[in-house]
Amino acid sequence: MVTSLPQGVGSNDIGLDRGQLGQTRMVQFERQGPYILLKQLNTQYRANTTDAAEQRAVAEAFADSVLWQGKVIEGKPDLVAVNDLVLNDLHGVSSVLQQTEQGNYRLDLSRSVILPKGIKSFEKNADVDVQLTFKGDVAGTQVAQVTPDGTLMSVRMRYSFVELPDTDYQPRAYHPMSGYLSDEYRDYATPFDQPLVQRFILRHRLQKVHPGPAPSEVVKPITYYLDPGVPEPIRSALLDGARWWETAFTRAGFINGFKVDLLPVDADPQDIRYNMIQWVHRATRGWSYGAALTDPRTGEIIKGQVTLGSLRVRQDYLIAKGLTAGWQDRVAAEKAATALSLARIRQLAAHEVGHTLGLDHNFAASTNQDASVMDYPHPKILLKGNDIDISAPYTTGVGPWDDFAIAYGYSDQGDARTQQALQVDLLADVAKRGLRYIGEADSRQKDASQAYASLWDSGDDPIEQLGKLDKIRTKAIAGFSSVALLPNEPLGELADAFAPIYLLTRYQIDAVAKFIGGTDYNYQSIGEGSRWSYIAPQLQLTGLDALLKTLDAASLTVPQSLLDSLVPKAGNYHATRESFDSGLGAINDPLGMAEVFSRYTVSLLLMPKRLNRVSQASMADSEQLSVTMLLDKLFAATLYQEDKLGLVEGVWMRVNAVVIDEVLATLHDSQTSPEVRAAINDRAQFVIKQLKAKSNRANASLAAHYTWLQQGLAAGLTDAKVKLIPKPLTLPPGSPI
Incomplete structure (x- = not known):
């Protein structure tokens, strides 16, 4: 069972966005006398063994969580009302509002309702949509900006009950150099001289028609669908960027293994079989995300869900307008600003789809000639002669690190031993080529120690690049003028x-x-x-x-x-x-x-x-x-x-x-x-x-x-309260660009 938000709040600061996936819960319904229980099973502690006694020992050692109890309707032994199950805040909206300092909002059942048109059943999932209203004593600052009445916030929440995949899928062990997102559990059936914690990567199921090292057509391609609500020319740019992954899968031996299409008119994005790329509007620019619904037993990705913030492109366009303000040829400047913005959109689409394929960030890629789309890229800006040049702001296509990662996580060599040998060879090859990989935990913090992993930086030599960029900044400031304004904007x-x-x-x-x-x-x-x-x-x-x-x-x-x-x-x-x-x-x-x-x-x-x-x-x-x-x-x-x-x-x-x-x-x-x-x-x-x-x-x-x-x-020196500037001025936000 997974919750999601068909309707978001519209605030990047709050983070409750349209299309957001909530916690994945492995659940089962149990009949206990006249009651039906919905129990969330504990997947963190297991015994991977055929010995029933060992399995029972682990199952009885750790608690489960009963999420709901309903009484069977008298005279209808297979029917139970689930109204009070779904009219519930299992997505954690109230907690998010509290964590983002919006105040105390409580679910108001008198203003919450099940939506009849949102009750649907598909081949692999059954969904129930509800409209939930949250009431606050005082309007939160951000809530007030995005709602008509800041004390009453109403959103649609979806409960999806998803059929678990079959057990033919083979989990693939996680290696810290693989570049993958991972999940883990404790296996109490392992010998004491083997690791207790078992880690596996997150990835889609992808099978060759003819398993083995030779290239082959696939049984079923990984297919993503773009939200038709995206306008042109952004729509085409997103399709282009997301399709960059086709080459990585082809190089890994999968013929026609990856596709991206516009969502068909008769398709329903609620259908769990559709991997979605959604275009999401907010009141302010904010992050884009690549999330996935996964099988907690194996790490198999059941559904990829990309959330792209629509205002991101405007920030890139704003930067490009400022950089080209000093150009004499205004037609060329406008074309260059538009081209930069769409180039960034292509890269953003590839990046977020990469997450939903199972890939983690690689914030060291910028120091390897932009070896991965899984970095956060800064636009490439050059000084050619005495002019600012943005003609090639972003790389095109996935990089060598991305090719490695897809081969490591998805390649199919036909048998386990040959597969493991290939992965060892792949790791040795990236080491030989000097490809760096540094993940999220060692990069995002500004006081992180790893020198070659940063966000939004550029250049193989970050120090040299700072000197170059500083000269470009000076040139851009010298040429900056009112032509950087959008049409009809006042000079203010x-x-x-x-x-x-x-x-x-x-x-x-x-x-x-x-x-x-x-x-x-x-x-x-x-x-x-x-x-x-x-x-x-x-x-x-x-x-x-x-x-x-x-x-x-x-x-x-x-x-x-x-x-x-x-x-x-x-x-x-x-x-x-x-x-x-x-x-x-x-x-x-x-x-x-x-x-x-x-x-x-x-x-x-x-x-x-x-x-x-x-x-x-x-x-x-x-x-x-x-x-x-x-x-x-x-x-x-x-x-x-x-x-x-x-x-x-x-x-x-x-x-x-x-x-x-x-x-x-x-x-x-x-x-x-x-x-x-x-x-x-x-x-x-x-x-x-x-x-x-x-x-x-x-x-x-x-x-x-x-x-x-x-x-x-x-x-x-002796009084920590002493400040020469008692109330420092605030810096305009940077990320995301």
Whole structure:
């Protein structure tokens, strides 16, 4: 049994989207006297054996969950009313609203009903749709934005009872280097000298007509269907991108093994046999997802469900418009912006379908010449001569890592021994070719240690790429103008279009920051043989220098001619989450822009776990970057840089305040090690002396600034509440692009 949402809430922040799959539950109906029970079986603990006593020992050791009990209707021994089963919040909507800080919403049964037209039965599944209304005492902020009455939120929920597949399917063991999503259970029938936890990959059933290593037609292809509600030209782009996987399956030996079509007019997407790609609207741009309904016994994917956020393409178009604002040929600029947006849509379709084929993210692929569509790609932007070029923003087709992953998970060699031998060979081959794979857990966190796995970065050399992208940013800012606006938009919207251009290097800064105290390792070997190491000292120093250049006050200062055109919002146009925060009221704040962007870099650089690694690496290797060296270089690049003029001086002063605040925040962070705290305290004492000396030699304005920094730093060493900027301005959102 699985719940889903035929109707979503429409808020990325809440995350209850149209088409969302809920928890998969393996259930059975049981007759107990005059009652029917719906029991969720415990699939996490098993005994894979034919010994009934062993199986019983495990079954009786762990609890099941009775989800519902209904009384058989008198005189009709095979009939029971399930109204109170389905008029229930098994999807967990109330919990999600609470977790997303929308307040306490409760299911209101007086406003909830079973929908007769939503009761359907198909070959493999039976569905019941209900409309559930959730009542809150106070309207949640996000709920109020997407509902007519924020205290009453009504959505459609679906209960699908799905026939389990037959047992002919053979699970395939999970290897951490395989690139697959996985499931697991504990098998108490295994000998004590074998692993208790058994892990298997998630994948579709795909069989050759003629099993074995030779290419063969398939018994039944894996087929995906696109939501017909997608408009052109996006529809064609999505079909093109999703079909990229055809080549990977062909290379793995499956002739016509994968197809993508538009959902036929007479088809019902509720039918569990249809793998769906849905086009989902929200109030704000948000994530797209690739989810799957799987057999909890084996990991077989029963239904793939792709959710594509419709506003994503608008963000890419906005970025492209900003990058091409300086082009003289406006027709070419418009074509280039459209082409970039559709190229991204193709890549997005391939990425999310990849998840529903069982593949996990590979956030290291960007450092391997974009070897996988399972990375998060940044558009490729070049400087050709003195012009910005976006003619090839994204790669086309799946990459070599994707070919490997499909071959590893789906290939059919005819027998188990030959199949396992092929998988060993495939792993050896990717190692020989130097293909990196780093999954979700080691990548998404900004303080993750793996240096070669980041989101939205680009280039085989992230440090070099940051320098290149910074030059492109400078060029884009110099050419930015009102032509970046959409048709009929007032000039007050120009600052929102400028935001992703001003912040263009933010993701590459993420990637380079991971080199500081960074490590390198892989998942290639299960047992002995795999090693990890800190990033080489010179590479860390080069990365640090690249990061510190992004704090240069001149590069953070918006040119006055451009600033003059960033007029306040007009009339009934209002600031949104995409707008720069301002300390000046309605007008745009150039020092505020510098504040939020510099804080982004400095906070990444001073993350406690990052500095903890820097500290321990330097203890083991005196050549490594130390915390003292890092802090000295940071202060030299900011606090000690004088001789600024005009607005640039104001930006420099604001950046200095950010640096002091972030240093103090790290000092008092509970995750910061005592060794790092000692180093911060030592360098802070030195900085206090330097600032005091500078204040005695400077002009009145600089003297006041140095004295203020000195006093704030001194007070903040013992009082964690001290901040030079009590209420920091907020940064416009980045992900997803």
